[in-house]
Amino acid sequence: MTPVKYKIIDEIAVIEVSNPPVNAISADVRIGLLDALEVLSLKDDVAAIVITAPERTFLAGADIKEFGKKIDAPSLGQICDKIEKMNKITIASLHGTPLGGGLEVAMSAHYRIAAPKTKVGLPEVLLGILPGAGGTQRLPRLCGVSMALDMMITGKHVPIEEAFENGIIDEIAIDDKTIENGISYAKKIISQGLGRRPTSEITNKIQNKKDIEESISSAKATALKKYKNLFSPHAIIKCVEEGLNLDFDNAIKNERRLFNDCIESPQRQGLIHSFFAERAINKIPELQNGKSLEPKKIGVIGGGTMGTGISMAAMNAGFEVVMIEQNQDAIDKALKKITSTYDRSVRLGRMNSQQQNEIMNLFSGKTDISQLKDRDLVIEAVFENMDVKKEVFIKLNQICNQNCILASNTSYLDINEIAKVVDNPLRVIGLHFFSPANIMKLLEIVVADETSDDTVCTAFNLAKKMKKIPVRSGVCDGFIGNRILSKYLVATYHMVEDGASPFHIDRVLREFGCAMGVFQVIDLAGGDIGWATRKRKAPFRHKDDRYVEIADRVCERGWFGQKTSKGYYLYGEDVAFLTPNPEIEVICSDERKRVGIMPREFSDQEILDRYIAAMVFEGTKILQEKIALRPSDIDVVYTNGYGFPRWRGGPMKYADMIGLDKILDNINKFAKEDPRFWSPPLLLEELVKNNQNFDSLN
Numbered sequence: 001m002t003p004v005k006y007k008i009i010d011e012i013a014v015i016e017v018s019n020p021p022v023n024a025i026s027a028d029v030r031i032g033l034l035d036a037l038e039v040l041s042l043k044d045d046v047a048a049i050v051i052t053a054p055e056r057t058f059l060a061g062a063d064i065k066e067f068g069k070k071i072d073a074p075s076l077g078q079i080c081d082k083i084e085k086m087n088k089i090t091i092a093s094l095h096g097t098p099l100g101g102g103l104e105v106a107m108s109a110h111y112r113i114a115a116p117k118t119k120v121g122l123p124e125v126l127l128g129i130l131p132g133a134g135g136t137q138r139l140p141r142l143c144g145v146s147m148a149l150d151m152m153i154t155g156k157h158v159p160i161e162e163a164f165e166n167g168i169i170d171e172i173a174i175d176d177k178t179i180e181n182g183i184s185y186a187k188k189i190i191s192q193g194l195g196r197r198p199t200s201e202i203t204n205k206i207q208n209k210k211d212i213e214e215s216i217s218s219a220k221a222t223a224l225k226k227y228k229n230l231f232s233p234h235a236i237i238k239c240v241e242e243g244l245n246l247d248f249d250n251a252i253k254n255e256r257r258l259f260n261d262c263i264e265s266p267q268r269q270g271l272i273h274s275f276f277a278e279r280a281i282n283k284i285p286e287l288q289n290g291k292s293l294e295p296k297k298i299g300v301i302g303g304g305t306m307g308t309g310i311s312m313a314a315m316n317a318g319f320e321v322v323m324i325e326q327n328q329d330a331i332d333k334a335l336k337k338i339t340s341t342y343d344r345s346v347r348l349g350r351m352n353s354q355q356q357n358e359i360m361n362l363f364s365g366k367t368d369i370s371q372l373k374d375r376d377l378v379i380e381a382v383f384e385n386m387d388v389k390k391e392v393f394i395k396l397n398q399i400c401n402q403n404c405i406l407a408s409n410t411s412y413l414d415i416n417e418i419a420k421v422v423d424n425p426l427r428v429i430g431l432h433f434f435s436p437a438n439i440m441k442l443l444e445i446v447v448a449d450e451t452s453d454d455t456v457c458t459a460f461n462l463a464k465k466m467k468k469i470p471v472r473s474g475v476c477d478g479f480i481g482n483r484i485l486s487k488y489l490v491a492t493y494h495m496v497e498d499g500a501s502p503f504h505i506d507r508v509l510r511e512f513g514c515a516m517g518v519f520q521v522i523d524l525a526g527g528d529i530g531w532a533t534r535k536r537k538a539p540f541r542h543k544d545d546r547y548v549e550i551a552d553r554v555c556e557r558g559w560f561g562q563k564t565s566k567g568y569y570l571y572g573e574d575v576a577f578l579t580p581n582p583e584i585e586v587i588c589s590d591e592r593k594r595v596g597i598m599p600r601e602f603s604d605q606e607i608l609d610r611y612i613a614a615m616v617f618e619g620t621k622i623l624q625e626k627i628a629l630r631p632s633d634i635d636v637v638y639t640n641g642y643g644f645p646r647w648r649g650g651p652m653k654y655a656d657m658i659g660l661d662k663i664l665d666n667i668n669k670f671a672k673e674d675p676r677f678w679s680p681p682l683l684l685e686e687l688v689k690n691n692q693n694f695d696s697l698n
C-alpha cells in the first residue's frame, strides 16, 4: 500500500503522507509523492495542492536507513524540484518536527503554514551530511544567509515563532489540525489572488554582498573553532558560498556534489551509527516486561560532587529532593554549591530568578537519615567503599518502605553484594551518574541479579525525565565504561613505562578526536580516585601481572590533578590551558631506570593502535560476558561519557570500520610481549573467523 494518498475537496487537493513512526521520506514516499504530483498537475479542477502528513509529525526528514544504499526511486531533490515547479499553488501544512528533507519539501512549496508548537530545522550536520535536496539554497533565500548558516551548522531545532519572524514560515495556525489548516490557508491565498511563489525566485535576502561575506566568514571562524575535525559543517558553508555565485540550477548541482562527498565520508557512517545506537538503548527485555513506578520524592545520600550533581539533575526534572549529610556544615557546603550553580544559570540567562526559586524550593538538606522514610527512590553517593555502602543500605532497609527503590551511584563496586544486605533486593539497582551529574548525559543503569523488571523500568523512566542517556549494564567491576577505562589505562601506563611520554599520548588522542587525552582525564577526575581503586584491587593482582608504579609515584607527591593544581599538568586560573608538569618526565625516567627498562620510541600510530586495541579487547569481553547487551551500547557509553569522538561512532563501530582482523592482528602482536594482558578474547577470534563484525551483533 502506498504511504501517499490524496483527496480533492472543492478546488483544493490534499496530499497525505503516512509512513510511521515519523514520516521519514523513504523511497515509497518519494515514489508516491511524485505520482500524486504528476496526476494532480493534469487536473484542471485543482487550483492548489496542500502537502500534509497528519499523524505524529510532518515529514521528519529523509529515511536515514537508506543512506549509502543504491535505491531505484526518484531522489528527494527531484521531488522538491517538482513541488516548486508545479503549475498549481503548493502549500505545506506543518506540525511536529519538519526536519531535514521534511523542511526541504516544505521550503519547495510556494507557501507554508505551521501548527503552534512546530519546530523546524536542518539537522543533517548531526549525521555528517548536508541538506541535499535544495535546502542549502532555499533556506538562505527565506531567512537570510546568517540565520541559515547558523541553523545548518548547529542543526538546531527552531521554534515556530522564530521561524515565522524570519520568513521561513508564512503563517502560524491556531491549532494542530494540519489538514484543515492547510485547506483554509489555501482558500485564503486563492481568495487574495496570490499565485505561485517559487522559493528559488525569492532573492531579496541574498542581495547584500557585504552582509553575506560577513556571515560566511563568521561561520567559517565558528566552524574552525568548534568543528575543526568535522567534514560536513565546512561543506555546508562551501555549498552556500559557492551556490550564491551560481544560478539556482547549478547551485543545486553543486550541492548534490558536496552532499555525495559527505555521504562517502566515514564520518557519516560514524554519526548515523551513533543516531541509531542512541535509539537502540531502550530496546531491552526489562522494558518490555516491566512497568514503571512514578517516583516523585527522591533522596540523595552524600553532598559531595556527585551528590550535589545528582540532586540538581533530579531538581531540574521537577523532583523533590531530600539530601542527607553527616553534619550541618556539609549540608551548607552542598547548598552553597547548588545555589552558585543556579546563580550562574540566571547570570547566563538560562533561567530567571523565579524559576531559580521554584527549583531551590524542591531541595532540603537534613542530617537525620530517617528523614528518607517517605521517599520513593533513594540514590546513595557516599564514599566509594563497600563497607560504607553496605552500612548505608542496612539503614535504608530499616527506614524506607519496602517499595522504595534503593540505588547506588557506585562506579565500580558489586551491586549484588550491596543488594544482599536488604530484605527486598528486587528494588536495588545501580545508577552510575557521570560527573558533573547535572550536566553529563550518560547514566549507566546497572541491573543486579535480583533487580526486578519494574525497578529497571523506573530507572529508565527517571533517566528520561532527567534527560539522560541511559545504558543498561550488567554487574562487573567498573560496569561498561570504567571497566574498559581500567584496561586502556593499564595499556597506557605500559606504553609510558616503555618510553612514551604522557603528553605525546594525550596529543595523539586529541588529534584522533577525543575530547581530552587520558592524562587530562585523570587530572580532571582526580588522581586519588584511581589510586584508591588500585589499592582496592592490589590484593587480587596476580604476581605475574605487569604493574606500572608511575601513577602511584605521582599520587604519593599529593599531585591529584586539577583539585591540587598539579598532576600530569600544572593548573592556573584557566584549567583549560595545558602546561605539562616537567617533573612527570623525571618520574617516568626514574621509574624506567628502577625497573630496568630501556625507553624506546613510539609512533603516533602505535599509540593509537594500542589504545584502540585495549578498548576493543575489553569491550569484546564485556559482550562475551553479556555485561553489555550489544556493541552499540558500548559505543553510546563511550561517545556520551568518555569523550570518544561521536563522528567515529564509538570504539566498537570504529573497530568495524578499520576491520576486526586488523585489531586482532594487533592484539596478537602485543600478546607476544605480554600474553597475560593481551591474550585475545574468544568472541573476537570467532567474529574474524566467520568474517563478521560487531554490527552483526547489534
Ligand code: CAA
Pocket: 021, 022, 024, 060, 061, 062, 063, 064, 065, 076, 097, 099, 100, 101, 102, 104, 123, 124, 127, 129, 130, 131, 132, 133, 135, 276, 279, 280
Ligand atoms: N529516518 C529513519 N528513521 C527515523 C528517522 C529518519 N529520518 N527519524 C527517526 N527515525 C526513527 C527512529 O530510529 C526511531 O525508530 P525506533 O522506534 O525503531 O527506534 C523512531 O523513528 C522514533 O524516533 P525517536 O525515538 O527519535 O522519536 P522522538 O519523538 O524522540 O524524536 C525526531 C523524533 C525529532 C524526528 C527524531 O527522531 C529525529 O531527530 N530524527 C532525525 C531527524 C533528521 O535528522 N532528519 C534529517 C534526515 S537527513 C535528510 O533529510 C537529508 C536530506 O537532506 C536528503
